[in-house]
Amino acid sequence: MKSIKQEKNLNGKKILLRLDLNVPLDNGEITDTTRIDKIIPTLKFLISQNTKIIILSHVGRPKGKVVNELSLKPICENLENKLNQNISLISKNIKEMNNKDLFTNSNEKIIMLENIRFYSEEEKNDQQFAEHLASLADIYVNDAFSCSHRAHSSIHEIRNFLPSYSGLQLDIEVNALKKITSNIIKPITCIIGGSKVSTKINIIKNLIPKFDNIIIVGGMANNIIKYMGNNIGKSLHENNTDSIIEEIFSLSKKENCKIIYPKDVVVAKNFDGSPKNKKVNEVTSEEMILDIGPKTIELINDTINNSKTILWNGPAGYFENPNFANGSNKIAKKIIERNKAKEIYSVAGGGDTVALLNSLHLINSFDFVSTAGGAFLEYLEGKELPGIKVLN
Numbered sequence: 001m002k003s004i005k006q007e008k009n010l011n012g013k014k015i016l017l018r019l020d021l022n023v024p025l026d027n028g029e030i031t032d033t034t035r036i037d038k039i040i041p042t043l044k045f046l047i048s049q050n051t052k053i054i055i056l057s058h059v060g061r062p063k064g065k066v067v068n069e070l071s072l073k074p075i076c077e078n079l080e081n082k083l084n085q086n087i088s089l090i091s092k093n094i095k096e097m098n099n100k101d102l103f104t105n106s107n108e109k110i111i112m113l114e115n116i117r118f119y120s121e122e123e124k125n126d127q128q129f130a131e132h133l134a135s136l137a138d139i140y141v142n143d144a145f146s147c148s149h150r151a152h153s154s155i156h157e158i159r160n161f162l163p164s165y166s167g168l169q170l171d172i173e174v175n176a177l178k179k180i181t182s183n184i185i186k187p188i189t190c191i192i193g194g195s196k197v198s199t200k201i202n203i204i205k206n207l208i209p210k211f212d213n214i215i216i217v218g219g220m221a222n223n224i225i226k227y228m229g230n231n232i233g234k235s236l237h238e239n240n241t242d243s244i245i246e247e248i249f250s251l252s253k254k255e256n257c258k259i260i261y262p263k264d265v266v267v268a269k270n271f272d273g274s275p276k277n278k279k280v281n282e283v284t285s286e287e288m289i290l291d292i293g294p295k296t297i298e299l300i301n302d303t304i305n306n307s308k309t310i311l312w313n314g315p316a317g318y319f320e321n322p323n324f325a326n327g328s329n330k331i332a333k334k335i336i337e338r339n340k341a342k343e344i345y346s347v348a349g350g351g352d353t354v355a356l357l358n359s360l361h362l363i364n365s366f367d368f369v370s371t372a373g374g375a376f377l378e379y380l381e382g383k384e385l386p387g388i389k390v391l392n
Contacts, residue, residue: 001174001392002391003167003168004139010051010139012051012052014052014139015046015141016133016136016139017042017141017167018057018142018154018158019039019057020057020145021035021072022035022057022058022146023075025074028069030075030078033078034354035371036075038169040083041168043083044083047110051109053109054112055087055111055112056113056154057072057075057112057116059071059075064122065118067118070115071091071114072089087111090102090113094114095132097136116153121153122153122154123152124153125153126153126157127160130154130160135161137162138162139162139165140159140162141164141166141167142170142391143167143170144167145169145375146373147387148387149375149379150386156386156387156390164390166391173370173372176347176367177347177370177379177380180380181210181380184210186212187212187306187308188210188211188213188308188309189213189214189215189303189304189311190213190214190310191314192204192215192216192314193216193217193314194219194220194350195218195219195220196220197244198241203377203381205247205248205251208255212257213307214257214259215260216261217300217315218315221261221292222237223244223245224261225262225289231281231283231285233267233283233284233285235290260299260300262289262292264277265279265280266289266292266323266324267287269288271321275290275291275323279293290318290324291317291325292317293327297330300334309344309345309346310335310345312331312347312348312349313349313353314352315327315352316328316331319356329360339365346366347368349371349372350376350377353369357369375387
């Protein structure tokens with residue numbers, strides 16, 4: 001990929017900048033600005049190069065229709081405050097615009113086009129729509145890694161009509177992921193959670209040949225505990241996973257990758273119940289596994305201590321209740337301890353992991369935290385992302 005930082009002649013150029021500003025909204029109020037905060041450096045860089053910036057982004061899934069509740073207005077206002085710049089939100093139909101309609105005020109530096117997903121052509125990767133978007137600018141920049149697994153007009157097809165570059169945040173994301181998939185410093189460990197092992201099997205299979213340790217926690221671990229002949233009571237689990245688990249263990253043995261799963265757990269009779277520490281073979285039919293126990297935490301911490309690189313995707317338990325957040329908290333603190341000593345390179349990603357780190361105010365204590373969701377997971381699976389492929 002060629003980064004926009006490498007382009008020497010940006011003065012006066014119109015930049016079509018694709019961002020992911022798909023932040024959570026509650027009655028028009030932004031509840032988490034992480035995605036906005038991450039792209040500020042790219043905007044400041046482009047401003048410093050005396051460019052004219054046209055922002056393309058989306059919120060939600062309006063399915064090609066105008067939905068007022070999914071307007072970019074609150075995001076536009078938030079960006080204005082962060083940059084101390086006037087930003088015009090253009091609500092005129094994009095298909096009726098032309099180059100001359102934009103930047104009619106010579107002092108204008110940034111404009112934002114209304115939600116790109118208000119147009120059905122966007123998700124259809126429509127060639128004509130992409131060509132029209134391209135006609136509004138001189139250069140295209142993709143700084144939306146989290147959308148780059150989508151073959152949409154403003155991510156994929158547009159590359160055919162403009163000189164195209166990666167943005168600063170996309171560069172950071174890809175470089176961080178390379179450090180856990182190709183440019184690896186070993187030993188390397190993955191801590192992976194989530195409710196369903198079937199949704200993560202391709203990630204696990206892709207990582208096993210590259211990783212020294214795979215630590216399985218959360219609801220996924222319940223399937224392994226059950227597979228080993230233990231009662232898991234009312235715990236969250238997935239049916240018909242024996243063949244998947246057999247495949248994981250068979251491949252890990254072949255590739256000399258250690259699979260680590262809970263030896264003890266924290267249980268309760270319901271999500272609001274009183275926590276009890278138990279060995280995995282002591283869970284009763286009325287109980288639910290809601291966190292990892294102290295011996296498992298110790299085992300995971302020892303593994304982190306002996307690692308040089310760590311990937312974390314998925315909390316260790318039902319962290320929404322503080323009674324069952326101890327495992328996740330201890331993992332986060334151990335990784336941060338090693339980070340501060342500059343003894344480990346750490347990457348975290350996935351919605352629940354980001355939410356956990358946000359709740360602990362630890363999101364800036366990791367080397368990199370990805371907010372990319374689906375793109376992050378597909379990259380870990382080894383899939384080629386359409387939005388990245390066209391920039392290569």
